[in-house]
Amino acid sequence: MPKKKKVKFFTKGWRIIFRYLGEYKREILIISFLGVVSAIANGFVPYIVGRFFDAILSPAEILAIGGIGAPLWAWLLVLLGITQLIANFADWVNDVQSRNVGTLLNARYPTRAVEHLIRLPISFHKDQKTGEVWDKIVRGMNASVSMIERVVLTLAPQILAVFIGITIAFVIHPILASIIVFGVLLYVATLAKIVPPIVTLQKKGYRAWNRAFGNAYDTVTNVQTVKLFTAEEYESKKAHRSYIDKAARSWFKVEKIWSDINFYQRILIAITQILVFVFAVYFITKGELTLGGLIALNGYAGMVFGPFVRLGYNWEIVQNGIVAIERAEEILSTPREIYEPENALSLGDLKGKIEFKNVSFEYGKNKGQVLKGISFKIRQGEVVALVGESGVGKSTLVDLISGYYFSSKGSVLIDDKDIKKVSLKSLREQIAVVPQEVVLFNDTIENNIRYGDFKASHENVVRAAKEAHADIFINKFSKKYQQLVGERGIKLSVGQKQRIAIARAILRDPKILILDEPTSALDIETEKYIGESLEKLMKNRTTIIIAHRLSTVRRSNRILVFEAGKLIEQGTHEELVKNRKGLYHRLYKLHVGLG
Known part of the structure; x- marks a missing residue:
C-alpha cells in the first residue's frame, strides 16, 4: 500500500x-x-x-x-x-x-x-x-x-x-x-x-x-x-x-x-x-x-x-x-435508497393505472438487457397475468412497478406519473405483494399478519386470516395467533406460509396487488378456498399475476406473454389459445399435456 x-x-x-x-x-x-x-x-x-x-x-x-x-x-x-x-x-x-x-x-x-x-x-x-x-x-x-x-x-x-x-x-x-x-x-x-x-x-x-x-x-x-x-x-x-x-x-x-x-x-x-x-x-x-x-x-x-x-x-x-x-x-456509507426524490410527487389516493412506455432495463453494464422496449397499459381495476418461461423478465417488471429498480430507458407511469419522480413511500404503501416463496419473521403469527397494517386490531387480523383460510390451521396451535413461526417461518409448511402472506395482503387493502403464483404451494381443496378469497381481494383493484398455472391465468382479464425480455403477445386466454403459432398456445399445450 x-x-x-x-x-x-x-x-x-x-x-x-x-x-x-x-x-x-x-x-x-x-x-x-x-x-x-x-x-x-x-x-x-x-x-x-x-x-x-x-x-x-x-x-x-x-x-x-x-x-x-x-x-x-x-x-x-x-x-x-x-x-x-x-x-x-x-x-x-x-x-x-x-x-x-x-x-x-x-x-x-x-x-x-x-x-x-x-x-x-x-x-x-x-x-x-x-x-x-x-x-x-x-x-x-x-x-x-x-x-x-x-x-x-x-x-x-x-x-x-x-x-x-x-x-x-x-x-x-x-x-x-x-x-x-x-x-x-x-x-x-x-x-x-x-x-x-x-x-x-x-x-x-x-x-x-x-x-x-x-x-x-x-x-x-x-x-x-x-x-x-x-x-x-x-x-x-x-x-x-x-x-x-x-x-x-x-x-x-x-x-x-x-x-x-x-x-x-x-x-x-x-x-x-x-x-x-x-x-x-x-x-x-x-x-x-x-x-x-x-x-x-x-x-x-x-x-x-x-x-x-x-x-x-x-x-x-x-x-x-x-x-x-x-x-x-x-x-x-453506501448511499441509501432515495424514497423522496427532489420535488417528489405524492400519489395520494392511488387509482392503480399502470403504463410502460418503451421500457428497457439491465442490472448493470455489460450484463445484457433483461427487458427490451416493453410497452403496455393496465387499466384501473384490471387483472393482468404475466406469462413466460423462467428468466424472461416477469419478476423484474414487477420490481420496476414497486420502484425497487428504475428503467434504463423509457418510462414507467403510475396514474400517469413517472415513477422516478414520485414518493416511493406513497407508492409502496398502496402495493401488496404475495410472493411465491414467503419468508416470515421469527415472531408470532399475529405480528406477521399485522405487517400488512401495523395499526390493525386483533379482530381485523383474525378477519384477514379467515378470509385467507389461515384460521383453520392457526386455531390448531396451542397458542393460536401468538404461536411463534420460527426463523424465516420454518415451523410452518409452505402452504401455511402462503396463506399468512395472503392474509397480510388482505389486511393491507392495497390499490395495486401483485401475486407471484400465490396458489402454487397449495393442495387442490385449499386452492379452491384461496381462489375465492383472491377473487374477492382482486375485485376493483389493479392486480398483476406472475402466472404458471392455468387456473390462475384464467382469473385475469388480459394476459401478457414474454419471451427473452420482450412482450410478444397479449390478449385474453381465449384469444391467445387460438393463435396456434404463438408462444402462449405452445405453453398451454404443454400445460394440459398435449405438447
Whole structure:
C-alpha cells in the first residue's frame, strides 16, 4: 500500500471514531476533565515518592503545617495518600463513564446499522451475502468499542501524565531524562516502521473471515436443505476449509508480526532501564543525583513508557480495529435508497393505472438487457397475468412497478406519473405483494399478519386470516395467533406460509396487488378456498399475476406473454389459445399435456 494511501486510510478510521464520540459530548467532557485531574495527580506521585526516600535518609527535618509539627517524610506520606486518593477517585469515575460510553456505542452501532441496511436499495441486498455483511458490521462494532474504551478514553488522559512526567524528570536530571525520552522515541519509531505493512495482511484476513462467516450463515439458514440431501459432512468440510484452512491461516501471519513487536518492545524497555541505572549509579557517586531522585526517575520512566507500552499492546487493537471499521463503513456509507426524490410527487389516493412506455432495463453494464422496449397499459381495476418461461423478465417488471429498480430507458407511469419522480413511500404503501416463496419473521403469527397494517386490531387480523383460510390451521396451535413461526417461518409448511402472506395482503387493502403464483404451494381443496378469497381481494383493484398455472391465468382479464425480455403477445386466454403459432398456445399445450 502506498505511503499516502496508508496515512489516508489510517486518518479515515480515526475520523470515524471521533465522529461516533461526538454523540457523547457530555460524557466525553466529564471523562476529559477527570483525565486531567488524574494525570496531574499521578504526575506528581513519583516525585513525592523520591522526596519521601530522601527525607528518610537525610537528618530529621521537622515541618510545621497548621500548627502541627511532623517530620518531612510524614507530611510527604500524607501528601502521597491525598494524591493517590484523588487519582484513584478520578480514575474510578472515569472508568464508569468510559464503560457507559462503550455500552451505549454497543447498543447504538447495530441499531444504526439496521436502520441503514433496511434503507439500502434492493440491488445491494441481492448482490451481497447477508452473513458477510453482518459479520463486517459486528466486527466494526467490536472494534469501535475496543478502540474507544481501551485506547481513546483510557490512554488519551495518560498522555498528559507523560508530559508532566517528562517535565519533572528533566528537572530532576536532564541527562537521565533524555535517555528515557530517547528510548521512548526509538520504541515509537520501531512501532511506526513495523506496523503499517500489516494493513494489507489484515484486510486479506478480514475478507477470509467475512467469507467464512457468510458461508456458515448460508449453511445454517438452509439447514433443511442440508439435511434433505444428507450434506452434513460436505458442509462440515466446507466450514473447515473456510475457517481453518483459509481464515485462520491468513491470520497466523498477522499474529506472528504482533508477537515480534511485543518481543522488540520488551528488549528495548529493558535496555533503556539498564542504561538509566548504569548512568544513575555514576551520577549518585558524583553527588549529582540522590537515591530519591533515582527512585523518582525510575517511576517516571515507568510512567512515560507505560502508555506507550500499552499503546504497543493495544496497537493491534488499533490496527485491526481501523481495518474492521473501514470495512464496516463501506457498508454504512453506501448511499441509501432515495424514497423522496427532489420535488417528489405524492400519489395520494392511488387509482392503480399502470403504463410502460418503451421500457428497457439491465442490472448493470455489460450484463445484457433483461427487458427490451416493453410497452403496455393496465387499466384501473384490471387483472393482468404475466406469462413466460423462467428468466424472461416477469419478476423484474414487477420490481420496476414497486420502484425497487428504475428503467434504463423509457418510462414507467403510475396514474400517469413517472415513477422516478414520485414518493416511493406513497407508492409502496398502496402495493401488496404475495410472493411465491414467503419468508416470515421469527415472531408470532399475529405480528406477521399485522405487517400488512401495523395499526390493525386483533379482530381485523383474525378477519384477514379467515378470509385467507389461515384460521383453520392457526386455531390448531396451542397458542393460536401468538404461536411463534420460527426463523424465516420454518415451523410452518409452505402452504401455511402462503396463506399468512395472503392474509397480510388482505389486511393491507392495497390499490395495486401483485401475486407471484400465490396458489402454487397449495393442495387442490385449499386452492379452491384461496381462489375465492383472491377473487374477492382482486375485485376493483389493479392486480398483476406472475402466472404458471392455468387456473390462475384464467382469473385475469388480459394476459401478457414474454419471451427473452420482450412482450410478444397479449390478449385474453381465449384469444391467445387460438393463435396456434404463438408462444402462449405452445405453453398451454404443454400445460394440459398435449405438447
